Amino acid sequence: MTDIIISLTVEDIRFPTSLEKDGSDAMNKAPDYSCPYVSISTQSGISGNGITFTVGRGNNIVCEAIKLLSHLVVGQDFNSIVKDFGTFWRTLTSEDQIRWLGPEKGVMHLAVAAITNAIWDMWAKRESKPLWKLLVDLEPEQLVSTIDFRYITDSLTKEEAISILTEMKSGKAGREEEMKLAGYPAYTTSCAWLGYSDDKIERLCKEAQAQGFTRFKMKVGSDLEDDKRRAKILRQTMGPDNLLMVDANQKWEVQEAIDWMRELVHFNITWIEEPTSPDDVLGHAEIAKALKPLGIGVATGEQCQNRVMFKQFLKAGAMQFCQIDSCRLGGVSENIAVILLAKKYGVPVCPHAGGVGLCEYVQHLSIFDYICVSGSLEKRMIEYTDHLHEHFETPCKIRDGCYIAPEVPGYSIDMKQDSRAAFCWPDGHVWRDLIQKGLYKE
Numbered sequence: 001m002t003d004i005i006i007s008l009t010v011e012d013i014r015f016p017t018s019l020e021k022d023g024s025d026a027m028n029k030a031p032d033y034s035c036p037y038v039s040i041s042t043q044s045g046i047s048g049n050g051i052t053f054t055v056g057r058g059n060n061i062v063c064e065a066i067k068l069l070s071h072l073v074v075g076q077d078f079n080s081i082v083k084d085f086g087t088f089w090r091t092l093t094s095e096d097q098i099r100w101l102g103p104e105k106g107v108m109h110l111a112v113a114a115i116t117n118a119i120w121d122m123w124a125k126r127e128s129k130p131l132w133k134l135l136v137d138l139e140p141e142q143l144v145s146t147i148d149f150r151y152i153t154d155s156l157t158k159e160e161a162i163s164i165l166t167e168m169k170s171g172k173a174g175r176e177e178e179m180k181l182a183g184y185p186a187y188t189t190s191c192a193w194l195g196y197s198d199d200k201i202e203r204l205c206k207e208a209q210a211q212g213f214t215r216f217k218m219k220v221g222s223d224l225e226d227d228k229r230r231a232k233i234l235r236q237t238m239g240p241d242n243l244l245m246v247d248a249n250q251k252w253e254v255q256e257a258i259d260w261m262r263e264l265v266h267f268n269i270t271w272i273e274e275p276t277s278p279d280d281v282l283g284h285a286e287i288a289k290a291l292k293p294l295g296i297g298v299a300t301g302e303q304c305q306n307r308v309m310f311k312q313f314l315k316a317g318a319m320q321f322c323q324i325d326s327c328r329l330g331g332v333s334e335n336i337a338v339i340l341l342a343k344k345y346g347v348p349v350c351p352h353a354g355g356v357g358l359c360e361y362v363q364h365l366s367i368f369d370y371i372c373v374s375g376s377l378e379k380r381m382i383e384y385t386d387h388l389h390e391h392f393e394t395p396c397k398i399r400d401g402c403y404i405a406p407e408v409p410g411y412s413i414d415m416k417q418d419s420r421a422a423f424c425w426p427d428g429h430v431w432r433d434l435i436q437k438g439l440y441k442e
């Protein structure tokens with residue numbers, strides 16, 4: 001039986017997070033967490049929502065890119081899509097003329113992510129399962145059929161992917177129980193955005209510890225003396241045994257990254273994230289080699305364009321922590337491809353979640369990773385940021401510093417109608433007020 005997709009709409013939703021410097025870092029000094037919000041529905045009345053993430057200006061361009069792709073979605077049979085998701089995914093990334101705008105990178109790939117995330121949400125809702133559970137219950141062959149293996153077969157074939165998933169069937173039920181009871185370990189970035197004062201960092205770190213967090217990330221890269229002072233505050237507040245990660249958001253040259261991190265080494269740092277350009281595989285490899293004797297790994301991925309780039313980072317020893325991004329990669333299927341690649345190369349996956357809705361999303365991916373692919377929590381944790389959860393119908397839940405497995409069907413991204421109306425750019429009343437006060441320009 002067919003179930004034709006009859007509509008795809010997109011809204012430009014933005015939050016004025018830059019007013020409080022929430023989300024600020026060395027490269028993005030004043031981000032306004034934003035998302036194109038896609039809604040898709042079928043003739044039988046099933047619907048799904050999806051987002052991708054931007055930091056404000058340009059969100060409208062991604063909305064336009066989504067509209068440009070919509071003719072490839074509307075009119076398609078939803079049941080046929082989920083039967084052969086990989087083929088459908090390729091139609092979105094390989095449209096004869098639009099492909100020139102990527103391929104599989106930048107604005108067009110963000111658009112693919114929003115659309116396919118919405119379709120996965122719709123699929124999970126139809127099965128009355130949270131997305132992670134849909135993934136866990138799919139047979140290896142069907143799960144693998146959602147992936148486009150083009151350009152990665154030299155490193156991971158369909159057959160290898162199926163055998164990884166088949167081997168990991170053993171112990172799945174126990175791991176699923178564990179995720180429901182104890183959850184997946186998290187770290188918080190929310191104490192130490194670059195624009196926060198020293199007092200605020202100390203206060204937020206204490207509050208986060210009281211909530212059960214033992215792992216923290218701090219933004220670095222603008223001024224070395226500032227970084228040392230802030231790292232000292234954090235270390236003193238969190239104590240010597242808790243984990244500290246730092247994130248430079250692409251600020252440095254390769255040698256500069258190595259030198260800067262040598263200056264911070266005595267703060268006992270687990271990883272340096274995005275030390276340099278996200279495209280510089282060999283540069284990352286050089287940094288990783290230099291920092292290995294200091295016990296510091298390199299983490300990257302939030303701006304890693306696609307599975308092909310991840311393949312190179314993983315093969316070159318250029319990332320010790322693989323930071324998949326639910327909205328930068330082309331949705332769930334491409335994230336699964338990278339999770340499988342990471343397993344093959346023995347690199348732990350620690351998803352990026354600094355942005356609106358990303359915590360809601362990546363919890364599903366990591367829980368699936370643990371149950372079906374890695375089977376391990378060693379060196380693995382999901383980022384948590386404490387912003388904007390109140391706008392979602394089913395926000396992620398953190399207990400004792402861990403994400404608790406979601407129970408509600410879908411991909412946890414339904415945004416409240418009131419929030420969408422208030423924060424719609426530029427006509428939502430929140431934006432109208434801010435524009436009128438002269439704080440923003442249309």
Ligand SMILES: C[C@H](O)[C@@H](O)CC(=O)C(=O)O
Pocket residue numbers: 022023024025028031055189247249302352353354355383
């Ligand atoms: C602009 C975003 O807030 C970015 O700083 C997030 C990020 O790098 C992270 O969460 O990691």
Ligand SMILES: [Mg+2]
Pocket residue numbers: 247249273274302352354
């Ligand atoms: Mg980062």
